[in-house]
Amino acid sequence: MSIDIINVTKHFGSFTALNNVNLTIPTGELVALLGPSGSGKTTLLRIIAGLEKTDQGTILFDGKDTTARDAQERQVGFVFQHYALFRHMNVFENIAFGLKVRPRKLRPSKQEIHDKVHQLLELVKLEGLANRYPSQLSGGQRQRVALARALAVEPRVLLLDEPFGALDAKVRKELRRWLRRLHDELHITSVFVTHDQEEALDVADRIVILNEGRIEQLGSPEEVYERPQTPFVYNFLGNVNLFHGRIHQGKVRIGSIEVDVPQYAHTLDTEAISYVRPHDFEIEREARGNELIPAHILFIRAVGPVVHLELKREDTGELVEAELSKERYRELALKTGETVYVKPKDLKIFIPEDYVI
């Protein structure tokens, strides 16, 4: 089922949670709503579920206006951040709840409910735990019961609020791979909220990045990571180094170096902010004209295949984070306190008048 969110605005008192949001979620996609806390991502999810009312705007399910419908009529599966399992019911009763509360005419028989619940237990790999109570399960197991319970009603859309937020790192990784596989099997339109960019990049077909109630960018994980459209997205997705500089006739001057930026050939003496990812630096031992920034090494972390360096620029005193491969690191034989020369290979420039950070 496709979902259209049209001009949706939501206030809580004087706080604007969503500010004129427009978004289309195509059938069968797994979409991540990504943003910091207070960005409106959970509010948007709850509005899709019908747990919050919009102040303005329209929600369409499959092209049909659903704005005025209550949560109970929307046929959504909602997985809550802290699972919200019914604590006085065992796993079986939890999963069967959505089927048992149906009006008599639509209610499946006892046998059908039994079969359906066991089929779901198999799907979420919890066979044999049907008689346990929620408090007897681990976090990951509870999460899967919550998912099975949501899937039992055969929802038209699956909504997940920070589904892995309360789990430890290892379980989280396993579960999100499993969710991805499950989605590939079931092809149910799914939306999940997360503040963890790695999680969004790892699982989603498309990522919606929200900030202060607005959509900053929308795209595939590659698109949003490789081509951030706003300074916020650049900052939010992955580590980044920020440089202040000035653009003049196709050249940007950052401290002691100048870099060609042909797309700004006609810009005259304007302030600019540039972003460089840590892995987009070249590191040399020798100076080469004014292309390289001299910096001394403050700290080296050489655990794993990638070596992290913390450097201090000698021209402006700003700190720079850089990453390089282990081979290159061995080749250069870097040591803490030494002076090296760094060059940004890839540089993204924003002119601050257009964007407010």
Added chain:
Amino acid sequence: MAGNVPLQHGTAQAAHSLGTTEPPVVRWVLTGLALLYLVIMLFIPLIYVFFKAFEEGIALYLAAISEPDALAAIWLTLLVVAISVPLNTLFGIAAAWAIAKFDFKGKNLLITLIDLPFAVSPVIAGLIFVLLFGAPGILGPWLEAKDIKIIFAVPGIVLATIFVTLPFVARELIPLMQSQGTAEEEAALTLGANGWKTFWLITLPNIKWGLLYGVILTSARAVGEFGAVSVVSGHIRGLTNTMPLHVEILYNEYQFGASFAVASLMSLMAVITLVIKNLAEWKVQQQVKEAGS
């Protein structure tokens, strides 16, 4: 009423396991002091009530609790409980539901109002109703014209009891429901349950032990309320005397044996209440333990 005596098994066990850091002497002295205090302040008076009740023999005891005025007092007390407890239970659930699950203007005012009967002396609570419904009161002449009796009659006693026992259920449920939050209800709604089913299948089972506890406290207070009821009752024997009032009248007439006999009946009710209360708490702990294993 002795509703708050710390007799729960679980708490005692927890205190024991945590108490291992103190030297045994300190533990024994403290426990001994607490027990001594309980014995002097609670057990001796309680036993004395039963002792005095049976002092003049079992025949007199039975006569005292089966004479018409005593029976009328018992009956009236039970009637008051039967009306005020269900009403305050409904009100308590509704108020706790509204306060815990919704945000609205005037919420703090409502919480303060619920606490009002705790803050106001029962005598003043009784006077409020006399001033409202009594002959010199605001509604007095109108009621008299319609020949409706509230003050010095059963409705007044019921009203005064409802006023005094109003906070118990709500006070018990508000923190419980607030701590449980609304996520389970929301989950039920998204699974297609309507509001009524959500309440019966999710909310009520989650609060049932807290609710039982609140109902027990309300009942205990409704049985034992003296001050407010005394003001509105008029002390008409066989008509508007509840058990506590009957005890007082007998005592004032130097019928100590009869007075203590009725008092022992009330004490028995209190003990039974206490046992049910502890059973409820024990049940909750069993559930928690089962769930935790």
